[in-house]
Amino acid sequence: MSARRIPASQDPVRPRPSAEITVTLDGERYGGLEGQTLAGVLLGSGRLSWRTTSVAGSPRGVFCGIGVCFDCIAEVNGERDVRLCQRRAADGDELRTQHDALPVPVEDEDPPTATSDGAGS
Amino acid sequence: MTGGTPVGVLVIGAGPAGLAAAEAALDAGARVTLLDASDATGGQYWRHLPEERAGEHEARLHHGFARYERLRDRVVGDAACTVLLGSAVWSVERSAAAGSGFTVNVATGRVDAARAAMSALEPEAIVLATGAHDRTLPFPGWELPGVFTGGAAQALAKGERVRVGERVVVAGAGPFLLPVAESVAESGARVIEVVEANRLGRIVRGWAPKPWRLLGARAKVGELVGYVSGFLRHRIPYRMGAAVVAAHGTDRVEAVTIARLDTDWRPIPGTERRVAVDAVCVSHDFTPRLELAIAAGCALDERRFVVVDDSQETTVPHVFAAGEITGIGGVDLAMAEGAVAGAAAAGRTPSRNAVRRRRVFSDFAGRISAAHGIRSGWHHWLHDDTIVCRCEEVGYGRLCSTAASTDAEGLRSLKLSTRAGLGICQGRICGRTVEELLVAASPGDRFLDSVSTDRRPIVAPQRLGDLASLGDGPESP
Ligand SMILES: Cc1cc2nc3c(=O)[nH]c(=O)nc-3n(C[C@H](O)[C@H](O)[C@H](O)COP(=O)(O)OP(=O)(O)OC[C@H]3O[C@@H](n4cnc5c(N)ncnc54)[C@H](O)[C@@H]3O)c2cc1C
Ligand code: FES
Numbered sequence: 001m002s003a004r005r006i007p008a009s010q011d012p013v014r015p016r017p018s019a020e021i022t023v024t025l026d027g028e029r030y031g032g033l034e035g036q037t038l039a040g041v042l043l044g045s046g047r048l049s050w051r052t053t054s055v056a057g058s059p060r061g062v063f064c065g066i067g068v069c070f071d072c073i074a075e076v077n078g079e080r081d082v083r084l085c086q087r088r089a090a091d092g093d094e095l096r097t098q099h100d101a102l103p104v105p106v107e108d109e110d111p112p113t114a115t116s117d118g119a120g121s
Numbered sequence: 122m123t124g125g126t127p128v129g130v131l132v133i134g135a136g137p138a139g140l141a142a143a144e145a146a147l148d149a150g151a152r153v154t155l156l157d158a159s160d161a162t163g164g165q166y167w168r169h170l171p172e173e174r175a176g177e178h179e180a181r182l183h184h185g186f187a188r189y190e191r192l193r194d195r196v197v198g199d200a201a202c203t204v205l206l207g208s209a210v211w212s213v214e215r216s217a218a219a220g221s222g223f224t225v226n227v228a229t230g231r232v233d234a235a236r237a238a239m240s241a242l243e244p245e246a247i248v249l250a251t252g253a254h255d256r257t258l259p260f261p262g263w264e265l266p267g268v269f270t271g272g273a274a275q276a277l278a279k280g281e282r283v284r285v286g287e288r289v290v291v292a293g294a295g296p297f298l299l300p301v302a303e304s305v306a307e308s309g310a311r312v313i314e315v316v317e318a319n320r321l322g323r324i325v326r327g328w329a330p331k332p333w334r335l336l337g338a339r340a341k342v343g344e345l346v347g348y349v350s351g352f353l354r355h356r357i358p359y360r361m362g363a364a365v366v367a368a369h370g371t372d373r374v375e376a377v378t379i380a381r382l383d384t385d386w387r388p389i390p391g392t393e394r395r396v397a398v399d400a401v402c403v404s405h406d407f408t409p410r411l412e413l414a415i416a417a418g419c420a421l422d423e424r425r426f427v428v429v430d431d432s433q434e435t436t437v438p439h440v441f442a443a444g445e446i447t448g449i450g451g452v453d454l455a456m457a458e459g460a461v462a463g464a465a466a467a468g469r470t471p472s473r474n475a476v477r478r479r480r481v482f483s484d485f486a487g488r489i490s491a492a493h494g495i496r497s498g499w500h501h502w503l504h505d506d507t508i509v510c511r512c513e514e515v516g517y518g519r520l521c522s523t524a525a526s527t528d529a530e531g532l533r534s535l536k537l538s539t540r541a542g543l544g545i546c547q548g549r550i551c552g553r554t555v556e557e558l559l560v561a562a563s564p565g566d567r568f569l570d571s572v573s574t575d576r577r578p579i580v581a582p583q584r585l586g587d588l589a590s591l592g593d594g595p596e597s598p
Binding site: 002003004005006010011012013014015016018019033034035036037040043044048049053054055056058059060061062063064065066067068069070071073076079081082083085086087088 | 158159160165170171172173174175176177178179181182231232233234235254255264266267268269270272273274275276277280281282283284285286287307308309372373399400511512513514544545546549550
């Protein structure tokens, strides 16, 4: 088995009911709740990974969960490099898995290129 | 960019330290701007469900949640306080601005979306309260899906009500493993065991000296006792002197190897055992988020925390620091430091109560590192093909052979030739580990160019289009 969202009926925290939403990842549908992050929706549906790495082509999903590691990035509604653990899900969000050629090194004195501009690609 | 907005005391980070700083500055009569990259206040400690799903019994997941709610209501409800959420500070630069002499550049908007609203603030004084993130040491297989940091497990349990797996091992070092295990168990997973690298002897020696000093920190001790009773309730074994030395699986983690460690954290051959899991949560320490402090020119101590004086002022006038960036000491210390910093930033003498609390809890920081700090024997659980830099997928063998074959003595050139630490996370995850391993593999014991991996001129990722638009004059509405 795998990661799962705690069913509201069994949750001692009693979260306020919020609207059900659906997002797609490469066309496949995943159900979640308003207020979840996109990573929360995917993990909560049992999906553990959604990116393949540049060198080894190995799968990645959430690692740090707080926006630091960038393992969880994917394309969201046409914009690349979105950290799914930080982005709140909106009903109808369309996600695509990302597989990139090796990224350009970021060096101390170089201009900032931590993410590329989705609009430019 | 010129013509920023003048603000009074600017508090960067709305975790325990930042909230306490904002409160103290407001109490002192200052105008305050409190901002956080996240769309909620509370920081890592009080991460909670979003408003849409607010939990009726959310306090169950937290220690001192009522304290958070009171602090939040006090700060957010004050007309003299502007709260900017979803607002990441991406750079701090010296400028001709009055007051602190710094311009603070902020991007507000949906996370990683183009067309963020860019603004520039010119504060009278700055309180840096940017916190820390988990430091997880590499081990074979740590890149497999299903391997999480302890912080991720916390964030998912508290902020999403998602449990990371059904059979979970929690491992690493330090008291932080306790709340991680508790929230994983509370989320309905079975915590098979908690594995702490240090042995009982060191933990006792680290925590025990001058025990009367802990008296002032009874609440903290009570919190620890709470975890122990939770462990008993959930029947979670707590093993000391052991570590997860490998994770196994092809597309996801299916098992881990746990080995006993000697006192220096070196795995003891023949003690390995394999445990089936579907998730493992590993944290060995915390790394302070120092980018803004470094950009502002604040000095760091030899352990690489921000140096502050009695009023929490850094070596740069008008720039104060509080919370985990000045040392890893837990929530109470973070709040006491915040209260001192906020008052001082507003030009007032900090309250004696805050100064006393800071003294009581600063004791904790020293005990934590004496009892749980990382020991170098962990290098021995690495193999040549163990990935060290997750972004660039640089293996330990390549790192060592490059370090040995080049006579490069600078971190910068070693990074360029190995590519380690140059990926999209900008070395946040592996930076300190890469430095430590390169030092161990190089002839000298110190990098001549002293370029630290903590230095990142751009703090938060910005889309090139958004940066380019800054040159286009005033923003269109
Ligand atoms: C994921 C995680 C979970 C934790 N859970 C626990 C726990 O359960 N129990 C425990 O005892 N300790 C926990 N800790 C340790 C915890 O860090 C401290 O106890 C406490 O939260 C420290 O408070 P702080 O205010 O210094 O930092 P934080 O709480 O980390 O707050 C810092 C804030 O600054 C913001 N920030 C950082 N950089 C920027 C920027 N450039 N622009 C805008 N905002 C920025 C961050 O978004 C964050 O909200 C956790 C740590 C982590 C990383
Ligand atoms: S999981 Fe690390 S950035 Fe999202």
